[in-house]
Amino acid sequence: MVLRRGRARWAALALIVGLSGCSGITPGNAYDQPMASFTGNFIPNTVLPSPIDPRVVVLWTDPLERQADVVMPPSWMSAPLDPGAGDGRDFPIQLFRPPPPEAIVEVPAPGGQDAARLALGEVIIADDGDRDGNIDIAGDGTIPLTGDAREGGPHDSYIAGVAQVLLYVQRPFARAPTATSPLATVTQVGYQAIDFECSSQSSSAPVEVHTVAFVAQTSQAVPEVRFCMRTHAP
Amino acid sequence: MSLLGRAARLAAAVALVLGSRDAGAARIALLVGNDQGHAGDPQLRYAEKDATRLAALLGRIGGFAADGVVVALGRPAAEVERALDDLATRLRATPGDNLILVYYSGHADSQGLHLGASTLPLADLKARIGALPAATRVLILDACQAGLITQTKGGRPGPGFEVALEDREPVHGIAILAASAGSELAQESDQLGGSVFTHYLQLGLSGLADRNEDGNVSLGEAFDYASERTVATTLGTATGPQHPTFRLDIQGRDDLILTRPGLSGLGYGQIRLDVPGWYFVRRPDGTLAAEIHSHGREMLALEPGPYEVARRDPSALEVAAITVGEGRATAISSTAPRPVPFGRMVRKGGGPETAYGLAIATDVRTPIADLGPAFGLAAAGRVDLPAVSIELRVRVGRASEDGMRLATTTWEGAASAAALRMRDFGSLLGRRLPTAGLGLEAGAAYLTQTLDDGERRATVSPFFGPTALAELAVGRHAFIRADLGLPIYLLRVEPASGGTETAWRPALLAAFGGGAWF
Numbered sequence: 001m002v003l004r005r006g007r008a009r010w011a012a013l014a015l016i017v018g019l020s021g022c023s024g025i026t027p028g029n030a031y032d033q034p035m036a037s038f039t040g041n042f043i044p045n046t047v048l049p050s051p052i053d054p055r056v057v058v059l060w061t062d063p064l065e066r067q068a069d070v071v072m073p074p075s076w077m078s079a080p081l082d083p084g085a086g087d088g089r090d091f092p093i094q095l096f097r098p099p100p101p102e103a104i105v106e107v108p109a110p111g112g113q114d115a116a117r118l119a120l121g122e123v124i125i126a127d128d129g130d131r132d133g134n135i136d137i138a139g140d141g142t143i144p145l146t147g148d149a150r151e152g153g154p155h156d157s158y159i160a161g162v163a164q165v166l167l168y169v170q171r172p173f174a175r176a177p178t179a180t181s182p183l184a185t186v187t188q189v190g191y192q193a194i195d196f197e198c199s200s201q202s203s204s205a206p207v208e209v210h211t212v213a214f215v216a217q218t219s220q221a222v223p224e225v226r227f228c229m230r231t232h233a234p
Numbered sequence: 235m236s237l238l239g240r241a242a243r244l245a246a247a248v249a250l251v252l253g254s255r256d257a258g259a260a261r262i263a264l265l266v267g268n269d270q271g272h273a274g275d276p277q278l279r280y281a282e283k284d285a286t287r288l289a290a291l292l293g294r295i296g297g298f299a300a301d302g303v304v305v306a307l308g309r310p311a312a313e314v315e316r317a318l319d320d321l322a323t324r325l326r327a328t329p330g331d332n333l334i335l336v337y338y339s340g341h342a343d344s345q346g347l348h349l350g351a352s353t354l355p356l357a358d359l360k361a362r363i364g365a366l367p368a369a370t371r372v373l374i375l376d377a378c379q380a381g382l383i384t385q386t387k388g389g390r391p392g393p394g395f396e397v398a399l400e401d402r403e404p405v406h407g408i409a410i411l412a413a414s415a416g417s418e419l420a421q422e423s424d425q426l427g428g429s430v431f432t433h434y435l436q437l438g439l440s441g442l443a444d445r446n447e448d449g450n451v452s453l454g455e456a457f458d459y460a461s462e463r464t465v466a467t468t469l470g471t472a473t474g475p476q477h478p479t480f481r482l483d484i485q486g487r488d489d490l491i492l493t494r495p496g497l498s499g500l501g502y503g504q505i506r507l508d509v510p511g512w513y514f515v516r517r518p519d520g521t522l523a524a525e526i527h528s529h530g531r532e533m534l535a536l537e538p539g540p541y542e543v544a545r546r547d548p549s550a551l552e553v554a555a556i557t558v559g560e561g562r563a564t565a566i567s568s569t570a571p572r573p574v575p576f577g578r579m580v581r582k583g584g585g586p587e588t589a590y591g592l593a594i595a596t597d598v599r600t601p602i603a604d605l606g607p608a609f610g611l612a613a614a615g616r617v618d619l620p621a622v623s624i625e626l627r628v629r630v631g632r633a634s635e636d637g638m639r640l641a642t643t644t645w646e647g648a649a650s651a652a653a654l655r656m657r658d659f660g661s662l663l664g665r666r667l668p669t670a671g672l673g674l675e676a677g678a679a680y681l682t683q684t685l686d687d688g689e690r691r692a693t694v695s696p697f698f699g700p701t702a703l704a705e706l707a708v709g710r711h712a713f714i715r716a717d718l719g720l721p722i723y724l725l726r727v728e729p730a731s732g733g734t735e736t737a738w739r740p741a742l743l744a745a746f747g748g749g750a751w752f
Contacts, residue, residue, distance in 0.1 A: 024726035024734040025683045025691045028604030031639040035730050073687075075639060096639045097730070100687050189732050 031076075034094035036191030039211040040079065040123070041090045042160070046216050051159055053128040054081050056093060057135050058121045058166060060103030070103040071137050072121070081125065093123065093212070095191055099168050107183065109173050116173045116186045121166035123193075123212050129154040162212040167192045182206055260328060261298045262368075263335040264321060265289045266306045266314055271341030271348035280422050281339040282307040284376060284432040288337055291436055294502035295493045295535050298335075311352035318362045325367045331406070334368040335492075339429055342377035369406045370490060372453065376413040376432045378420050407483045409490070411435075411457050413464070415477040421468055427521025431478055434463035437524050440535045441495035441504070447531065449496020456492055495535035503558035505543065506565040507532040513566075514544040533563070545571065551578070575707040575751060577618040578658045578669060589618040593715060595747025599631065602723055602739040605644045605683070606635030612745055618656070623671060625652040629679075641686035650677020652701050671703040675719060691728065697721040699740070711752075717745035 040056065048054065056079035058072035076097040082089065098104075099119040108115045126135040126143070135156050137143055143156050169186050176187045185194055185206050196206040267285030269278040289305045292298040304321075306314055318336075325332055341348035346355040363373050413420040413431035426433045435456060437443075443451045443459030461478040468476040495504070507513055507528035515524040518540055526532060538560040544553045545566065552571035556564055580589045592615055599608040610631025617624045629648040635641065654673030676698040683691040701719040708714060723739045 023691050023693065024728040024736075025603065025605070025644065025681055025693050026640070026642065026685060026689075027727050027729070028601070028606060028635040028637055028640060028642060030728070030730045032637070033730070101689055 031096045034078070034096050035098070036095045038093045038095075038193050039090050040081075040093045040162075041211060041213055043213045043215050046160070046214065048125075048159060048216055051125075051127040051129075052154065053131055054125050054159060055079075055128055055135060056081055057124050057126050057137070058095070058099075059124060059137060060099050060119050060121045062103075062105050063107065063120050064105070066105065067102070069137065070100050071135065072099065072103075074134070090211075095166075098170065104168070104170050107186075109175070109183070110177055110181060114173045114175055116169060116183070117171040118186055119168045119170075121168070123162045123164070123166055123214075124158060125160040125214055127157050127159050129156050160214040160216045162214050164193050164195045164209055164212045166212075167194055260330060260332045261292075261296065261302060261335070262321065262325070262332065263289065263292050263296075263298050263303045263337065264306065264314075264317060265292075265303065265337040266309070266340070266347075266349075267338075268308050268340035268347075268349050270308060270350045272351060272353075275341045275348055278340065278422060279424070280428040281341075281376075284339040284428050285337060287428065288432060288436055290537055291439055291493070292335070294537055295495050296439070297494065309349065311347070311349045311354040314349060314354055315358070315362065318366070322362070322366050331369040332367075333370045333372070333490075334363075334366050335372040335374070336363060337374045337376075339376040339432055342375070347375075347377065364408060371408045372490075372492075373408070373410045374435070375411070376420055376429045376435075378414060378418070409453055409483070410481040411453075412479045412481075413476065415479045418476055419473050421471060421473055421476055423467070425522060426467075427517070427519070430467055430476060431460055431464045433522070434467070435460040437463070437526070437534075439493040439495070440524065441493075441533050442524065442526055444495065444533075449494060450491045451493045451495060453490040453492050493535075495533065502535050503538050503560055504563040505534045505536060505541075505556060505558060506563055507534060509545060509566045511545040511547045514546075516542045516544070518542075543569075543571075544574070572666075573709070575709075575711070575713065577616075577623070577656065577705075577713075577751060578707070580618045580620055581656060581658060587620065589751050591616045591618065591713075591749055591751040593713075593747055593749025595715065595717065595745040597629065597631070597717070597743055597745035599633075599721075599743040600741045601633065601635070602741045603725055603727055604635060604637075605642060606633040608633035608644070608646060610646070612747070614749070618751075621655075623654045623656050623673075625654060626650075627652060627675070627677070642683055644681055644683045646679050646681050648677055648679035648697075650675050650697070652676075654701070654703055656703075656705075666707055668704045668706045671705070673701055673703075675699060675701040675721065679723065693726045695723045695725045697723040708748075711750045712748065713750070714748040715746070717743070719743040719745075 055074070056077070057074075058077060060070040060072065062069075072095075077093070077095050079091060079093040081091055099121065103119040103121075104117050105119065106115050106117050126137070128135055131154070135143075143158060167185065168191050169189050172187045172189060173183070177183045182196055185192055185208060193209050193212055194206040195209045265285040265288055267282035269281045271278070285305055285307060289303045293300055293303050304317060306317060321334065325334065338347055342356075344356075346353040347359065359373075363371050413429065421430050422428065423430050423433070438456040438459035439451050441451065443455040445455055445458070457478065457480055464478050465475050468474065495502075505515070507526060508530055510528055510530040513524065513526045513528055514522060515526070515534065515536070517523050523536060523541060524534055526534065536558045538558050540555065540557045542553060543556050543566065544551060546552070551574040553574055554566070554569040554571035556569055558564060577589050577591065580587065593613070595612045595614070597610050597612050599610070601607055608631040610629050612627060612629040614625050614627045616626075627648075627650045629646070629650075631646045631648075633644045633646070652673050652675035654671035656669055656671040658669045659667035677696070679695045679697060681693050681695060685691070699719060699721040701717065703715060703717050705713050705715040719742070721741055721743055723741065724736060725739045726734050726736050728734050
């Protein structure tokens with residue numbers, strides 16, 4: 001009887017350890033539905049430079065510049081873009097998965113006693129000029145010229161960006177930062193598109209938005225124009 | 235033909251028997267079987283079949299002429315009484331040392347035989363038997379409370395008795411054999427396909443009761459054998475042991491020989507059990523014709539026809555299909571038996587009580603949690619016990635899913651135990667049929683998942699569910715098998731919204747492989 005009870009105890013313990021010590025598995029259909037949906041459009045009077053195959057791309061950036069940029073795999077998102085749409089035409093931007101694991105970084109709170117795990121992303125439009133199905137962006141934010149592109153052949157290029165920032169929070173701060181901090185909205189898990197004014201090293205309170213507006217800015221290097229946070233948005 | 239009509243023909247048969255054989259040794263039998271009793275008596279299944287089989291046996295090897303055996307099935311008391319009266323009338327006209335044997339299988343109580351709705355009082359039966367003008371009268375009653383008729387004057391339970399003495403003088407008198415004692419119930423057996431006592435009485439008369447191996451079975455030998463086997467067989471039944479009894483009032487100094495299975499003749503054949511072992515002889519309908527422990531000398535008389543003879547010793551079970559030919563003797567050693575696989579042997583009983591086996595298989599399982607179909611390898615170790623088979627299983631499998639938004643690869647290692655109730659389906663047209671099993675399986679699986687972004691997940695998932703197995707023996711040691719299972723997994727999943735959830739996820743698993751018994 002003692003032995004039986006002991007065996008049962010061991011079996012129960014093994015089961016509990018097995019169940020609690022492991023994570024769950026991710027179902028194959030876990031990402032069939034979008035985790036976040038936004039609306040994209042173009043600011044008035046935008047003229048795109050005759051793109052060949054424009055695509056919406058999310059470029060994940062370490063705000064503290066500790067690691068290279070990471071491109072969101074195309075199949076993880078959906079943003080059907082009509083190249084001839086021009087001004088005033090909305091199009092959906094759907095994100096089906098969290099950012100790639102290497103894009104998620106740990107960011108300390110301003111006081112240093114707390115830390116969140118998050119990813120910051122730029123939403124850009126790039127032209128798949130070489131029609132290889134990919135937008136090749138290097139870790140330093142440049143679009144390298146390879147092969148025929150070196151001889152003036154077709155190549156990928158950056159053609160538009162948005163003023164808003166895409167934020168994904170995997171683990172929020174335990175205590176919310178001050179309202180004027182760019183990280184003020186890092187309080188809940190999931191995706192947000194936020195907008196904030198940035199000047200020098202200070203910023204206004206971030207505001208969550210549901211529409212991101214693109215502005216055309218053709219460049220071979222993704223521009224870096226923000227002052228208070230190194231991003232690639234115009 | 236009516237019973238009276240048969241009785242009339244019997245008179246002619248008596249004359250024929252007496253004329254053609256020994257005028258002092260005519261043998262006549264009346265065998266009465268009735269599956270119906272009074273209102274409230276349960277329907278019997280084998281009473282009439284018992285009477286029919288015993289009649290055939292007496293005709294084959296008992297020296298009873300074909301027309302000297304009257305069988306009355308399902309007849310009321312009045313008809314049976316008239317048959318007895320008619321026999322008495324006819325026998326009076328046939329002087330000599332006649333033998334009359336009256337057998338009854340059916341319902342009875344302390345008052346009399348239940349012949350359908352009618353009753354034949356025991357006192358009346360005894361009086362009529364006693365008045366029959368035959369030198370020797372044998373009454374055999376296979377009925378509940380039949381022992382009451384032997385108790386009235388010195389009836390006593392077995393073991394058997396000896397009638398045989400050295401001097402060879404004809405016997406005279408009356409012998410009454412009863413299948414049960416006092417108020418005991420007489421039992422039927424579906425496995426034996428008849429009443430227990432009559433089954434063993436027939437076996438004894440077929441030769442198994444021939445203790446002195448003289449080729450003849452005497453009344454005493456037959457009762458001794460039937461009594462011993464009846465008690466042994468009914469010891470473990472819910473009704474309890476059944477003790478046959480007898481009352482003997484026989485004078486004379488000769489064996490009262492009932493059958494002569496040692497003689498070859500028309501109407502029956504023999505199987506010589508010349509290889510030691512336990513034998514189970516089955517008729518084509520699956521009922522047991524004989525269960526014998528042979529030391530290598532025994533001989534069994536059977537009516538011609540096909541039989542399945544199974545012989546087992548502690549380490550093997552062999553089955554042979556034998557056709558008993560009329561007037562011929564077939565030795566077991568001359569047959570080509572086929573071995574019975576170990577698992578079946580255990581379930582048939584009488585041999586080893588456990589058999590061990592190992593099996594390997596490939597399998598495929600339907601997706602759980604949309605992780606894609608899983609293909610794997612499985613191994614199992616099994617212990618076959620008479621009532622249940624226990625199987626320990628291990629399995630390694632791999633599932634992959636390449637979806638539009640997510641590609642994953644999941645490896646799974648599982649260990650489980652299954653309890654199965656196996657059923658052997660014998661053989662058909664000489665080809666062995668599969669063994670099938672149905673049971674429950676329970677275990678745990680360890681799943682490790684790799685996502686397309688390099689992330690890894692792992693979880694332990696208990697599972698349980700029904701499992702079915704079909705197995706076909708190939709030779710004595712090897713088998714091929716197919717499995718079907720419906721495992722239900724208790725699975726921890728991480729949805730896109732974060733956190734974890736626990737959910738039941740059913741799947742269908744099929745496997746095919748082979749193995750061996752040891």
